[in-house]
Amino acid sequence: MLDIQNLRVSHGPIEAVHGISLQVGAGQCVVLLGPNGAGKTSTISAICGVAQATGVIRLEGDDLTRVSVEDRIQRGIAVSPEGRRIFSNLSVEANLRIGGGIRANKGAVQDDIDRWFETFPILGERRNQPGGTLSGGEQQMLAIARALMSKPKILLLDEPSLGLAPRIVAQVFELIAQLRADGMTILLVEQNARQALRISDYAYLLNNGQVQAEGTNETLGGSENMMANLTGLG
Ligand code: ATP
Numbered sequence: 108m109l110d111i112q113n114l115r116v117s118h119g120p121i122e123a124v125h126g127i128s129l130q131v132g133a134g135q136c137v138v139l140l141g142p143n144g145a146g147k148t149s150t151i152s153a154i155c156g157v158a159q160a161t162g163v164i165r166l167e168g169d170d171l172t173r174v175s176v177e178d179r180i181q182r183g184i185a186v187s188p189e190g191r192r193i194f195s196n197l198s199v200e201a202n203l204r205i206g207g208g209i210r211a212n213k214g215a216v217q218d219d220i221d222r223w224f225e226t227f228p229i230l231g232e233r234r235n236q237p238g239g240t241l242s243g244g245e246q247q248m249l250a251i252a253r254a255l256m257s258k259p260k261i262l263l264l265d266e267p268s269l270g271l272a273p274r275i276v277a278q279v280f281e282l283i284a285q286l287r288a289d290g291m292t293i294l295l296v297e298q299n300a301r302q303a304l305r306i307s308d309y310a311y312l313l314n315n316g317q318v319q320a321e322g323t324n325e326t327l328g329g330s331e332n333m334m335a336n337l338t339g340l341g
Contacts, residue, residue, distance in 0.1 A: 108133040108292045109261055111153070114162035116149040116316075123149040125316040126162065131261065133310075136283065136293040138303040141313035147296040148189050150313070151265050154294070155179060155186050166260065180209055183260030187267060187298075191250040195239025199230050202238045202249055206256030215254065223252045244275035251282060261292045268299050280306055 109131040116124035124146040131137045131340055139147045152158035156176040163321060164171045171179055185206075193202050207216035225232030227248050233241060238249060247267055262281065268276040276299065284306045286291060297303035304310055304324040310318040312327070318325060 108135075108167060109294065110163075110165040110168075111150075111154070112163040112165075114150065114153060114160060114164065116146065116153045116158050116160045118149070118158070123316050124153070124313075127313070127316070127318050129313075129318070129321075131294050131310050133292055134287075134290050135289040135305055135308040138295045138297055138307040138310045139313055140210060140297060140300050140303065140310055145313040146316040147313055148265055149316075150316060151186065151188075151263050151294075151296060154263060155184060180259075181330075184263065185257045185259035185261070186263040187247075187250040187254045189263065189269065191243075191246045191264040192284060193238040193241075193246050193249050193253065196237055198235050199238055199241070199249060200234040202253050203256050206253035207258075209257050219256060223256075227252070238308040242275075244271050244278065246268075247271065247275075247279055248282065251279075251286075255286075255291075261294060262286065263296075265296045266298065267295070268297065268302075276302070317340050 111129045113126045113128060114124055115122060115126050127150065141147055149158055153160035154164060156174065156179050163218065166182055166184065169182060171182065196204065203220045203223060204216065207219060208292060210216050224234060229245055230249060238246065241249060251264065251267065267279050271279065280302050283295065287306060294304060295307065303328065307324065309323055310321065310327050312316050
């Protein structure tokens with residue numbers, strides 16, 4: 108589904124990612140692990156087209172490398188960004204409607220909004236309330252739902268558990284596991300290594316802008332060396 112070869116990402120003169128390759132198969136949940144500054148968010152930004160990058164990014168064989176941000180969304184990439192970035196002055200419902208903005212069938216968009224309100228009744232109860240008045244966990248659910256409103260082929264999730272209480276973190280992981288079970292293709296960035304590995308098919312450990320290790324939950328989790336690294340990440 109997503110195939111990245113030799114990706115280099117720069118922020119002005121600073122190269123943050125030094126030629127990584129990674130793949131996400133259709134229906135897989137793949138996790139990018141790594142300490143702060145490893146280059147995880149830079150990788151996500153490059154896939155979305157908002158960071159300066161070289162290398163090749165293909166979605167279902169389609170070369171996206173020189174495609175605009177808008178066209179990448181049209182072709183099926185959606186992101187729930189780090190820090191959630193919901194529109195705090197707009198209502199919960201308006202946030203979801205913006206997520207579905209690229210779809211022509213507005214009736215189907217409304218149906219999906221109503222379905223999300225059934226899935227998360229708390230969002231339904233607060234549909235007319237400004238998004239900024241939601242709790243952190245509610246905002247995270249809204250950010251994920253908003254991303255899914257575009258009916259993407261792949262969902263990019265950048266640190267969805269960041270700053271949330273353990274009980275809420277568990278709910279976020281439950282939602283991701285459910286999305287995966289429903290067949291969604293997911294690239295997840297996480298610092299909660301153990302929980303992320305548990306719901307993932309494959310993992311890449313980034314360090315200093317390079318892939319330091321990769322494998323499945325079993326192969327990575329089974330390596331003592333790796334677990335020492337992962338323990339440091341939570
Ligand atoms: P975190 O978990 O802290 O977000 P990360 O693995 O996502 O870490 P990045 O945010 O991709 O890492 O950062 C990788 C490197 O790029 C870091 O050295 C960071 O300081 C640098 N960097 C990231 N964004 C910018 C920017 N906009 N301008 C300059 N340097 C940046």
